[in-house]
Amino acid sequence: PKYLLKRKYAQYLLSISAIILLAIFSQDLIEYIAHAYWGLPYEYLLIFISNLPALFVNLMCLGGISIPISLRNWILYKKMVSQLDKDKTYSVVEQLKEQVNPTFLFEILNRTGVLARSEPDRASDMLMKLSLLLRYQLYDCNREKVLLISEITFLRNYLELEQKYSPDFEFSIDTQGDIYRTFIPPLLFLTFIQNAIRSIDPNNKKGSVEVNITANEDEIALVCKAKNGSEIALSDAEYERAIQRLGILYNNDYTLSASNDKEAKESLVSLKLKNSRI
Numbered sequence: 146p147k148y149l150l151k152r153k154y155a156q157y158l159l160s161i162s163a164i165i166l167l168a169i170f171s172q173d174l175i176e177y178i179a180h181a182y183w184g185l186p187y188e189y190l191l192i193f194i195s196n197l198p199a200l201f202v203n204l205m206c207l208g209g210i211s212i213p214i215s216l217r218n219w220i221l222y223k224k225m226v227s228q229l230d231k232d233k234t235y236s237v238v239e240q241l242k243e244q245v246n247p248t249f250l251f252e253i254l255n256r257t258g259v260l261a262r263s264e265p266d267r268a269s270d271m272l273m274k275l276s277l278l279l280r281y282q283l284y285d286c287n288r289e290k291v292l293l294i295s296e297i298t299f300l301r302n303y304l305e306l307e308q309k310y311s312p313d314f315e316f317s318i319d320t321q322g323d324i325y326r327t328f329i330p331p332l333l334f335l336t337f338i339q340n341a342i343r344s345i346d347p348n349n350k351k352g353s354v355e356v357n358i359t360a361n362e363d364e365i366a367l368v369c370k371a372k373n374g375s376e377i378a379l380s381d382a383e384y385e386r387a388i389q390r391l392g393i394l395y396n397n398d399y400t401l402s403a404s405n406d407k408e409a410k411e412s413l414v415s416l417k418l419k420n421s422r423i
Contacts, residue, residue, distance in 0.1 A: 152218065256310045267309065274306040282332075290328040293360055297324060300338055300356065307342060314345075315353040322360035327420060330394050334358075334367055336387040337414050341371035344412055360420065367416040372409075395419060 148157035253275055260268040281299045285291050297320060304316040338356065345352030352373040359366040391399050400417045 253306060253310075260310070271306060271309050274302055274309065277302050278306070286331040288331065291331045293324045293327040293329055293358070293365065296329060296331065296334065297358060299332075300334060303335070303338065304354065304356075313351050314342075315351070316356070317353075318356045318358070320358050320360075324358070324360050327360040327365060329365060329418070330390075333387075333390075333394075333418075334369075334416075336384065337367065337369050337416065340384065341369050341412070341414065344371045345373055362420060364420050365418045367418075368413065369415075370411060370413045372411050391418075 148154070148160060253271065257268050257271045257275070260271065278299065281295070281302075285295055285299075297318065301318055304318070308314050308316065338354065341354050342352075345354075352371065355370040355372070357366075357368040388401065391397075391401070395418060398419045401415070403412070403414045405412045
């Protein structure tokens with residue numbers, strides 16, 4: 146069995162074969178001694194017939210040892226493969242999350258640097274708001290899931306920070322349902338909010354973003370509408386990373402759609418996810 150535990154299958158088979166041959170040889174030797182010294186009858190046909198079931202008995206006895214150990218090794222192997230798949234999936238999700246995280250931080254720091262000389266008080270307020278966002282990212286986002294209310298607070302702080310940089314920018318966040326006992330992966334909605342803001346025409350400062358988040362027993366729904374903006378395409382690189390992350394986290398158990406109204410200069414993104422409650 147020690148060869149099986151160490152996965153030395155060749156040595157295991159050789160040792161089993163040697164043990165079986167030794168057992169049969171010992172039986173033949175005993176019968177030969179009984180015939181030569183004790184005068185008992187010795188017939189080759191009877192020896193063959195008696196050795197044949199002995200062979201099966203030996204195989205069954207050794208198999209009784211081999212099967213549990215082989216089964217144990219197989220279970221350990223499957224457990225290891227499952228853990229490796231889980232670790233790989235977690236690594237991919239974390240990598241995709243890291244690709245989303247830094248984008249808006251660099252944008253905000255650049256904007257704050259521009260305002261630091263001309264409007265220091267305004268820049269100071271932006272840095273204070275940025276500290277709230279960083280605290281959320283550094284601590285809460287290390288968890289696999291966070292409360293929906295925490296994610297909504299983060300999005301509100303982010304939109305307020307955007308408003309401090311562009312005073313004409315307007316936003317609203319409406320919520321329905323039990324947002325205090327619902328869990329979602331952190332920073333899941335950020336990409337859609339960011340792209341809604343980027344879609345606003347830079348020449349038209351009176352753009353706005355409307356966010357509606359609903360949580361019920363079965364699903365979580367996000368509807369994000371951008372006014373006075375350009376079209377939103379789900380083929381955008383950041384959207385593709387967000388969609389890839391959604392596919393891993395929810396196993397494609399979600400729906401995502403986008404629509405654009407050129408005449409009204411409005412774009413809308415709708416996302417529905419399976420709910421995860423306490």
